[in-house]
Amino acid sequence: MELKKIAVVGAGTMGNGISQVLSVAGLEVVMTDVAAAQLERATETISGSLERLIKKEKMTAAEKSAVMGRIRTSTDIGAIGDCDLVIEAATENLELKLKIFAQMDKIARKEAVIATNTSSISITRLAASTGRPDQVIGMHFFNPVAMMALVELIRGLQTSDATFAAVEALAKKVGKSPVQVRNSPGFVVNRMLCPMINEAIFALAEGLATAAQIDEAMKLGANHPIGPLALCDLIGLDVELAVMQVLYEGFKDPKYRPAPLLVDMVEAGYLGRKAKRGFFSYG
Ligand code: NAD
Numbered sequence: 001m002e003l004k005k006i007a008v009v010g011a012g013t014m015g016n017g018i019s020q021v022l023s024v025a026g027l028e029v030v031m032t033d034v035a036a037a038q039l040e041r042a043t044e045t046i047s048g049s050l051e052r053l054i055k056k057e058k059m060t061a062a063e064k065s066a067v068m069g070r071i072r073t074s075t076d077i078g079a080i081g082d083c084d085l086v087i088e089a090a091t092e093n094l095e096l097k098l099k100i101f102a103q104m105d106k107i108a109r110k111e112a113v114i115a116t117n118t119s120s121i122s123i124t125r126l127a128a129s130t131g132r133p134d135q136v137i138g139m140h141f142f143n144p145v146a147m148m149a150l151v152e153l154i155r156g157l158q159t160s161d162a163t164f165a166a167v168e169a170l171a172k173k174v175g176k177s178p179v180q181v182r183n184s185p186g187f188v189v190n191r192m193l194c195p196m197i198n199e200a201i202f203a204l205a206e207g208l209a210t211a212a213q214i215d216e217a218m219k220l221g222a223n224h225p226i227g228p229l230a231l232c233d234l235i236g237l238d239v240e241l242a243v244m245q246v247l248y249e250g251f252k253d254p255k256y257r258p259a260p261l262l263v264d265m266v267e268a269g270y271l272g273r274k275a276k277r278g279f280f281s282y283g
Pocket of ligand 1: 009010011012013014015032033034035038089090091092093096100117118119120140141142143
């Protein structure tokens with residue numbers, strides 16, 4: 001099963017990045033979104049990103065126009081009808097995803113694979129909502145998609161070997177390094193990364209060291225390129241809190257309880273870089 005024609009549902013941060021890497025690899029892409037403005041913004045973002053590649057002499061103007069030419073956009077989800085693979089990258093909300101899964105299941109060819117870029121929703125649960133649970137898989141890209149090498153391929157309980165193999169081949173074709181993961185709260189990366197950040201927040205609240213000292217220690221002592229608190233500011237404190245809640249509720253293990261300071265800061269609106277204030281101040 002070769003996946004040649006791909007649809008991406010949801011053209012936000014992740015959807016436009018995913019569409020870009022697919023098209024750069026030579027695949028035909030149809031990008032859909034309920035909001036026309038999001039599709040316009042996504043097209044501009046991709047164009048700007050390719051323009052930077054031209055400046056760095058990593059792409060020619062002719063290649064850029066070929067990449068842009070392979071991406072169609074539509075506000076009608078009906079446009080996914082002739083695709084081999086549909087990657088859902090819409091807003092992280094269970095009710096919304098269930099609604100989109102019902103639409104995709106109805107519209108996509110019966111042989112088509114349905115993938116989701118969800119960070120926290122159970123693949124098994126989304127698969128079970130369709131009439132093709134063996135053809136559903138998690139395809140968890142990382143932000144920024146064009147830069148990050150990893151794609152976690154998450155197998156729901158029902159995902160078939162054929163589905164996994166086809167999606168794994170596609171991930172490699174677009175230059176990513178796939179890692180196979182079983183369906184479980186947080187998958188692999190968020191399961192390890194978010195508790196580490198949460199622990200840094202506990203340490204800060206205890207007065208173990210200042211935010212700058214904690215980050216400096218982890219950069220120099222663990223060879224991390226960025227400290228845990230600066231990373232949390234980058235991810236967004238609300239996103240960090242949401243992942244900790246998913247881990248806590250999913251495992252019912254107190255080791256995943258969100259740090260009270262994290263909850264407090266989210267309630268204050270100190271969400272990190274996007275709010276210009278988190279553990280550090282910006283601009
Ligand atoms: P985003 O808010 O930037 O984009 C979501 C898009 O979905 C918006 O353009 C919105 O208009 C669209 N949308 C909403 N309802 C829709 C519908 N019914 N049909 C089609 N499109 C619809 O969100 P994002 O950050 O790109 O996240 C998308 C998914 O990727 C989420 O599941 C998220 O958990 C996951 N994810 C995000 C990151 C990240 O760092 N942002 C990383 C990995 C995975």
